[in-house]
Every structure is written in C-alpha cells, then in structure tokens.
Amino acid sequence: MPRFDVCALGELLIDFTENGISSQGNPIMEANPGGAPCNVLAMLCKQGYNTAFIGKIGDDIFGRQLRKTVEDIGINTEGLITDRSVNTTLAFVHSLDGGDREFSFYRNPGADMMLSESDVNEKIIAESRVFHYGSISMTNKMCESATKKAVATAERYGALVSFDPNLRENLWDNLETAREKIEYGLSHCDILKISDNEIQWLTDESDFEIAVQEIRKKYTNISLLLLSLGRNGSRAYSKSGYASVPIAAANTIETTGAGDTFCGAVLGKILEYGMRDFSDSELKDMLVFANAAAGIVTERKGALKVMPTMSEIAEMIRRNTNDRA
Secondary structure: OOOEEEEEEOOOEEEEEEEEEOOOOOEEEEEEEEOHHHHHHHHHHHOOOOEEEEEEEEOOHHHHHHHHHHHHHOOEEEEEEEEOOOOOOEEEEEEOOOOOEEEEEEOOOOHHHHOOHHHOOHHHHHOEEEEEEEOHHHOOHHHHHHHHHHHHHHHHOOOEEEEEOOOOHHHOOOHHHHHHHHHHHHHOOOEEEEEHHHHHHHHOOOOHHHHHHHHHHHOOOOOEEEEEOHHHOEEEEOOOOEEEEOOOOOOOOOOOOHHHHHHHHHHHHHHHHOOOOOOHHHHHHHHHHHHHHHHHHHOOOOOOOOOOOHHHHHHHHHHHHHHHO
C-alpha cells in the first residue's frame, strides 16, 4: 500500500500580495505562503489525501514560516531541505485590471533553484501513487537535474505523473529554453493541466480545439488533458471522453493559486475514481468540482493556507446550480 497519495516537487516561496494602501499611499504587501506544487498538495489535503513535498527553502524567517505552514496543513516535509547559504525565494504579485497578474521574483538565486539530485528523496516518490511537477523547477541546470531524476524515479516505480507548465516568462533566460523544458514535461506525464495562454503560446494556435488536438497527436502519453480557460471555465479530454464546464460564479479578489486549486481538486477526483479512460459524465463531475474549488480561492487572499473545505465546495456547487436553474 503506497504511503502517499501524491508527492510534488518544486518551488515553495512567499507570495507578497497587495492588501490595501498605507496612510502614506504605499501598497501594503502581505507575506502569503505559496508555490504552485504545494498549493496543489494543500487542496489534496483538504480532500483527505496523504501528501508529501520535495523542495528547498532558506534558513531565514520566510523559510521557517513556510515549513511551519506546510506542516500545519498536513503535508509531509521529509523531502523539504533547508539551505543555509541561499535565501528563500520571494515573489511580489501585482493585480492588474481585468484580473491578470504581474509577478516580480527575487530568485537569483533562490533556495528552490538549489535543489540538487542528491537532495531528491527517492523513497518518497517510490511510495506515492501520483507524482506532480511543473516547469519552474527546470529554470536552471541544478534544479532541472533534480526534477528529471524525480520524474525518472516516478516512472520507474509506476506512479502516475502529473504536469502543469505554469509558465512564468520572466524566470527564463529565453522562451525557446522554456519551450524545450515544457515539451519535456509534456512528453513525461500522464495528466496535463494547461492554461489558455500557455496552450496558445505553445502551439501558436488561437483555436483551442485545434491546439488541444495538436498536443494530443504529438504527445500520445497524455491520458487526460485539462484546459483551464479563466473566465470561460474549463475543458477536459480523456482518450474518448470530453467535457466543458463554465466558470463557477465568484466574488473574485485575486486569482493567485486558482489554477493550482483546480489541479489539486482534479487529482483528488482521479484518486477517487482510479485512473482510466474517463467518460463524459465523469469528466464533467471533475470540472464542476474543480471549478467550484478554484472559484472559492479567488475570493480569498493567498492560496496555500486558504484552500476550501469539502462543505464549502458543495455549497458553491449548489449555489451555482441554483443560479443556472
């Protein structure tokens, strides 16, 4: 029996998000624990699954804050390394009109970049049903090698592999390198979660259906493709099934972590059902649940510490169902 349902590898950082204006007219920034892979795990913990994280933080006030937060949530931290020579990675998030965000990273280097092959706890991966990762852990040679070692370990032990490109353009030396690493991720996953802007960038195709078919034709290893469309909801494609679900109506404050929440919610449903060629109705059920979870997170500041409970998601689904009736 596997010890963990899902383990994830990647960045764990502080998201400084805007939380008002001071009396002097300066933006007040709140230090919210974040990082896409751990956000995914936090949503899975809310669903009752056992999770573990592999990554690196600094030996500083933010690193200590992050370790405590992750442990309090219930994520196993045996694979979380403290680096005493490099500070914890920081990201400043500026909300733009229309709901988009602009990121400024303090990561040159940041502790997450310094994860090495020798830091990767293979035992955790071997004891997991699902391994999840993204592209940010491949932005430099050291963490790229660690990531690829982890992926190879997951494949060797037969874990399902989940990948989310999570493209952050300003973290790459150039976008051709980003494309190369993201294409590696696409070729080494069973489950792909990709956003509207990422799939258009990757395929140079504005029509989402054509873009999806292009990816599915090229990467036949992908059994389940999840496409998040922001205000236009989400779509899911299995080998023979398809579903499209509108966005859950929410009083959006900011969208940080919404995609990660969506991803964690879907992975929970996959663990519930068991991986297979999902039917249209099963895919719809996944998307309704995941859209509702993501919608709730957009109503809150931060992500890692404010993932919704099952009762909150059920209430959001009920509310949206009544609104559409």
